[in-house]
Amino acid sequence: MEGRFQDRVATRASSKVHASERKSLTGQKTPRDGLVSPQSLQLDSFYAPSRKLQRLTGRASKDNLRQIRQRGHAGAKPALSGLLGSVPVELLEQILGYCGPRELACLEATCSYFVKGGVTDKVAKAFLKDIPRAKGLKPDLKRGETWVTLLNFVNGQSNAAAQGTAVALGSYHTVGLFSSQSDDASQPLEYGLYSTGRGFHGQLGLIDYNNQSQPQLVRTVERDRPVALYQGQPDDVQLAVVSAGSSHTASISRKGDVYTWGLASSGELGHGGWTPIEVAVPKMIRSLLRTRVVSVCAGANHTLAISETGQLWSCGRGRHGQLGHGHFHDEGVLTLVEAIRGERIVSAAAGRAHSMALAADGKIFTWGDAKFGQLGHQQLVALVQAPNPQPIAIPVPQAIQSLEPTKLKPPARVTAIAAGGDHSMAVTVGGTLLAFGCNKHGQLGTGDTLDRMVPTEVPLTLEAEGGQLMRAMQVQCGTMHTLVLVQSQGRLEVRSAGDNSYGQLGLGDRAERHRFHAIPQLQKKRVVCVTAGDWHNAAICHDGALYLWGRGDCGQLGHGDDKSRWEPKLLEGFKVVHPDRTLRRNRRPPLKALLLPATEKKTCKALANQGCFGSCFGDASSGQQEVPGANIVGVSQGDTVSTLRLWHCPLRGGNTDKPRRKLVKSPPIRLAEHRCREVAHALRRRCCWGGREAPRRLLVIINPASGPGREQQEAQQASSGRVSLVGIALGEGGRGRLQRVLT
Numbered sequence: 001m002e003g004r005f006q007d008r009v010a011t012r013a014s015s016k017v018h019a020s021e022r023k024s025l026t027g028q029k030t031p032r033d034g035l036v037s038p039q040s041l042q043l044d045s046f047y048a049p050s051r052k053l054q055r056l057t058g059r060a061s062k063d064n065l066r067q068i069r070q071r072g073h074a075g076a077k078p079a080l081s082g083l084l085g086s087v088p089v090e091l092l093e094q095i096l097g098y099c100g101p102r103e104l105a106c107l108e109a110t111c112s113y114f115v116k117g118g119v120t121d122k123v124a125k126a127f128l129k130d131i132p133r134a135k136g137l138k139p140d141l142k143r144g145e146t147w148v149t150l151l152n153f154v155n156g157q158s159n160a161a162a163q164g165t166a167v168a169l170g171s172y173h174t175v176g177l178f179s180s181q182s183d184d185a186s187q188p189l190e191y192g193l194y195s196t197g198r199g200f201h202g203q204l205g206l207i208d209y210n211n212q213s214q215p216q217l218v219r220t221v222e223r224d225r226p227v228a229l230y231q232g233q234p235d236d237v238q239l240a241v242v243s244a245g246s247s248h249t250a251s252i253s254r255k256g257d258v259y260t261w262g263l264a265s266s267g268e269l270g271h272g273g274w275t276p277i278e279v280a281v282p283k284m285i286r287s288l289l290r291t292r293v294v295s296v297c298a299g300a301n302h303t304l305a306i307s308e309t310g311q312l313w314s315c316g317r318g319r320h321g322q323l324g325h326g327h328f329h330d331e332g333v334l335t336l337v338e339a340i341r342g343e344r345i346v347s348a349a350a351g352r353a354h355s356m357a358l359a360a361d362g363k364i365f366t367w368g369d370a371k372f373g374q375l376g377h378q379q380l381v382a383l384v385q386a387p388n389p390q391p392i393a394i395p396v397p398q399a400i401q402s403l404e405p406t407k408l409k410p411p412a413r414v415t416a417i418a419a420g421g422d423h424s425m426a427v428t429v430g431g432t433l434l435a436f437g438c439n440k441h442g443q444l445g446t447g448d449t450l451d452r453m454v455p456t457e458v459p460l461t462l463e464a465e466g467g468q469l470m471r472a473m474q475v476q477c478g479t480m481h482t483l484v485l486v487q488s489q490g491r492l493e494v495r496s497a498g499d500n501s502y503g504q505l506g507l508g509d510r511a512e513r514h515r516f517h518a519i520p521q522l523q524k525k526r527v528v529c530v531t532a533g534d535w536h537n538a539a540i541c542h543d544g545a546l547y548l549w550g551r552g553d554c555g556q557l558g559h560g561d562d563k564s565r566w567e568p569k570l571l572e573g574f575k576v577v578h579p580d581r582t583l584r585r586n587r588r589p590p591l592k593a594l595l596l597p598a599t600e601k602k603t604c605k606a607l608a609n610q611g612c613f614g615s616c617f618g619d620a621s622s623g624q625q626e627v628p629g630a631n632i633v634g635v636s637q638g639d640t641v642s643t644l645r646l647w648h649c650p651l652r653g654g655n656t657d658k659p660r661r662k663l664v665k666s667p668p669i670r671l672a673e674h675r676c677r678e679v680a681h682a683l684r685r686r687c688c689w690g691g692r693e694a695p696r697r698l699l700v701i702i703n704p705a706s707g708p709g710r711e712q713q714e715a716q717q718a719s720s721g722r723v724s725l726v727g728i729a730l731g732e733g734g735r736g737r738l739q740r741v742l743t
Contacts, residue, residue, distance in 0.1 A: 089119075096123045101152035105490060108148060121147040128154060133429050136410035143469040149490040153431060153471050156492065157415060160474035160485060160529045161347075162579040163540055168298070169533025170244035172554040173197030173204060175251075176546070177242060177582060178215060178574040191577035192230055193218040193239045193251065193282075197556030201247045202280030203262035209280060213555030213562060215574055221259055221282040239282070240582035245298030245350075246534070250305075251282060254582070256292030258285045258305060258334075266301045267332030268316030275332065287333050288313070299350025299419070304357075305334055310344030312337045312357055320353040321395030322368035328395060339396045340365055351419035352479070357397060362405030362413035364426065365397035372422045373453035374437030376400045381453040402454055403434075420477030421534075425484075426455060431471025433458040433484060441480045442514030443498030449514065460486055460495065460516055476532035481505060483530045483537055484516060494522045494530055494539055502535045503566030504550035510566065521568045522547065539568060544575035 096104065096119060104120045114120045124147035128134045134154050139145040167176040179191040194215035195204040202209055205218045220226050221237050229237060239259065241252040248262030248269060259282035260269040269275060270285050288305070293313075295306040302316030302323060313334040314323040321328055324337040340357065343365070347358040354368030354375060366375040370392040373384055378401060383392055403426070405413045411430030418425045423437030423444060434455040435444035442449055445458045460470040473492070474485040481498030495516035496505040503510055506519040522539055525547070529540040536550030536557060547568035548557045555562050558571050 093119060093123065096120065097126070099123070101127075101148050101155060104148045105152070108146070124148045124151040127151050133410070133413075133415060137430060140469055143467070144489055145469055146490075149487070152490060153473060153487045156473045156485075156487060156528065157427075159579075161416065163529035163576070164474070164476075164531055165241040165243075165295075165579065166576050166582065167529075167531050167538055167540060167546065168242045168244035168249070169531055169536060169538060169556070170197075170203065170249070170298075171246040171300075171534040172551075172556050173199070173244065173249070174215075174533070174536075174538070174548070174556045174558060175204075175242050175244055175249055176215070176574075177239065177577040178546075179544070179577055180217075181573050181575065190230065191581060193242065194574065195249070196558040198554035199280075201263035202278045203244075203247050203249050205249060205261045205280065205282050207280050209278075211555055213558070213560050215558050215571075218282065221284065223284050226281070238582075241294075241296060243296050243298040244533070245303070246300045248298060248301075248303070249282075250296045250298050250303055252293055252296055256294065256308065258288055258293050258296060259283060260285060260303065266317035266330045268298070268301050268303050270303055270305075270315040270332070270334040272333035285334060295348065297348045297350045299355065300352045300421075302350060302355070303334070304348040304350050304355060306345050306348055310346065310360065312340060312345045312348060314355070317353075318395075320369040321393040322350070322353050322355045324355060324367045324395065324397045326395050328393070337397065347417060349417045349419035349424075351424070351477070352421045354419060354422075354424070355397075356417045356419050356424060358414060358417050362403075362408075362415075364400045364403050364414055364417060366400060366424070367394045367397045369393050369422070372438035372451050374419075374422050374424045376402070376424060376436040376453070376455050378402060378454050384453060400455065416474060418475045418477045418482075420482065421479035423477065423482075425475045425477055425482060427472045427475050431473065431487070433460060433472040433475060435482075438480075441499035441512050443477075443480050443482050445482060445484075445497040445514070445516045447515050458516075460484070462515055462517070474530060476530050476537075478504060478532040478537070479534040481532070482516075483532050485527065485530050486516075492527055494519045494527055496537075502551035502564045504535050504537055506537065506549045506566070506568050508567050519568065540576050544578065546571040546574060546576050 096107075099107070101124065104114075104124060107114045108120055128137065128147070128151055131154055137150065137154070139147055139150040168174070173195060174197050175193065175195040177191050178194045180194075193205070194217055195206065196212045196215045197204065199206060199208065199210050199212060204212060204216070206212070206216055207220065218239075219229055221229060221239075223237075227237055229239075237257075238254045239251045240254050243250045245262070245268060248260060248264070250258065250260045252258055258270070260271070261279045261282045262269070264271070264275050264277055264279060267275075269279060269283070270287070271279075271283065272287060288307075291313075292308040293305050294308050297304040299316070299322065302314060302318065305313045307313065312324075313336055314325070315331045315334045316323065318325065318330050319328055323331055323335075324339060325331065325335060326339070340359075343357075343363065344360040345357050346360050349356040351368070351374065354366065354370070357365040359365070364376075366377070368375070370377070370380050370384070371389075373380070375394060375398070377394075377398060380392060383389065403414055412428050412432065414426045414434070415429045416427040420443065421438070423435065423439065425444075426434040428434065433445070435446065435458045436452045436455045437444070439446065439449055439451050444452060444456070445460075446452070446456065447459070460472060461468050468488060470486045470488045472484050472486050476483045478498070481496060481500070481504055484495050486493055486495055494506075495518050496507070497513045497516045498505070500507070500510050500512045505513060505517070506521065507513070507517060508520075525539070525545070526542040527539045527547075528542050531538050531540075533550070533556070536548060536552065539547045541547070547570055548559070549565040549568045550557070552559065552564045553562050557563075557565060557569070558574075559565070559569060
């Protein structure tokens with residue numbers, strides 16, 4: 001027994017010796033030796049935790065946060081430290097209501113409180129609830145998606161569609177709404193319409209027919225007479241939407257007028273009557289002078305336009321039935337498509353010889369050439385796959401039965417469409433990519449070269465990327481290639497597939513791809529929109545920077561030469577204008593209190609100058625009247641409040657009845673020494689409308705004092721009217737008026 005005890009003592013002593021030797025070797029100072037060992041760096045790295053351990057630790061922390069989201073933020077709420085810790089939760093939620101998904105994500109990455117407390121998820125949910133097409137959409141928590149990233153995806157779909165109206169790519173030319181950078185970078189010029197590339201048919205709109213290797217400003221349009229642009233007058237013509245076909249261009253002004261120019265051999269300009277074969281200046285279509293057009297789409301040799309009421313108009317080449325008028329001949333005037341007159345069309349796409357239209361309820365209509373299955377109709381499969389197939393075309397719009405919105409869940413309904421040379425693509429609300437049509441060069445991204453007769457789901461990830469979650473945000477089609485903007489874990493990236501003869505896939509080579517591959521040069525550019533021409537592409541970044549690549553033999557890339565680019569290259573000296581400065585200029589909705597009930601979103605006036613609750617909320621149009629005994633709390637601007645208690649004073653019947661004297665107490669709301677003005681902002685919803693039952697009750701706020709037995713005394717004083725209270729008389733419309741009454 002004594003021997004074992006001595007062995008243990010010796011073992012402990014040797015371990016202490018080894019520990020002291022380790023400290024001296026690693027360079028740590030000891031009482032006897034203050035020198036630093038020259039081997040300290042190597043030994044420090046040797047005794048430091050391994051990289052694998054650090055990686056596992058970081059993964060464990062991420063898994064913990066992911067588990068918290070999956071549990072629904074159950075458990076004790078964490079405390080928020082710092083200055084934000086002194087802000088009431090109601091006020092913090094209202095502040096976050098002014099943030100976008102990017103700001104919410106930054107808060108989550110900065111402080112774990114917002115993840116564990118679920119505040120940012122609550123705000124993101126409220127935002128998504130206000131978006132009709134996001135109904136039924138939920139994040140995949142098991143694969144790392146959050147409500148914030150889902151909100152970023154939904155907003156990104158709308159932003160990409162709006163930003164895509166500012167840049168258009170044709171076969172050999174490019175047009176866009178750019179702001180040229182002046183010598184003083186702090187004062188950018190007002191935007192204008194610029195064009196570059198081939199001008200043989202006048203599609204650049206520069207009056208002449210010369211090619212341009214750099215963007216040139218379009219300075220004149222033609223109405224009844226030539227009109228100069230950018231004169232700074234209120235009645236100036238300001239072009240706001242652009243679209244490019246093979247050899248013609250179309251644009252819409254802010255007033256809804258349509259201008260077209262370029263080749264008019266098949267009537268694709270829509271002017272009708274006697275029209276020159278080529279128009280070298282933007283010319284207004286007078287047949288739609290009384291119709292406000294909000295969207296225009298140019299195909300290879302035909303044009304589609306959507307009016308403000310959702311009606312579809314078409315003109316141009318119709319030998320394959322792509323105009324939708326029930327015949328197979330050309331049309332020189334923009335003519336209403338009668339077959340879908342009863343539908344509200346919100347988006348259209350024009351390919352080489354076929355057309356697509358998306359209705360507001362999610363229906364997809366296709367018509368035109370159906371040789372490769374690009375119309376997506378199941379009933380045409382047998383005809384296309386026959387031993388000796390005949391040319392098939394449908395001259396009237398037909399709905400795709402497999403994408404009927406009534407048969408699909410809301411996330412599976414289509415929200416965006418695109419048409420290529422002989423193939424078609426669609427994006428659902430949930431981010432699924434659908435493809436059908438010609439797949440000779442792998443442009444569908446299915447991994448093979450087999451044509452698809454009906455809409456087929458396309459995988460967005462490669463085999464090496466495993467089960468990574470990706471959602472398609474936007475899709476654009478060229479003649480034989482496809483671009484798609486996807487979101488993965490909140491990051492946006494551009495992927496391409498199909499023909500790569502001119503390097504239009506942007507992957508640095510000319511080998512075609514049958515699956516979608518990410519473009520490395522655009523990984524960290526924060527791309528928000530992509531657009532595709534026949535053989536060249538463009539990507540728009542969040543700051544308006546424009547990258548172009550692909551075929552450039554006519555100067556359509558705008559880089560000052562006629563060289564093709566196999567990788568994206570920045571267009572220097574120009575910025576793409578934001579949609580808020582075009583059709584949607586000055587239409588951004590005002591900031592709102594996000595988490596308030598619907599009736600309370602009819603927000604009130606600001607607080608009184610004295611900092612009290614003495615302002616009027618809503619109006620008196622619903623029969624509100626003052627309630628006797630409802631007085632305002634006597635708190636001045638300099639006073640502080642430590643605790644507030646919410647009291648419910650139910651109403652008996654109509655607005656003329658006096659409130660009951662019985663008060664219903666709620667748990668106290670504890671604050672950390674806040675001024676009266678901050679308290680008013682934090683508790684505005686509680687003291688004004690109080691939730692769903694607001695039209696049937698009266699709410700009062702008091703400032704209770706601390707100490708035992710004070711609550712009963714305060715309740716008695718409140719019911720007797722001896723204490724100043726906040727009272728709101730509510731009407732049938734749910735709106736109330738806050739009145740200050742002196743006692």
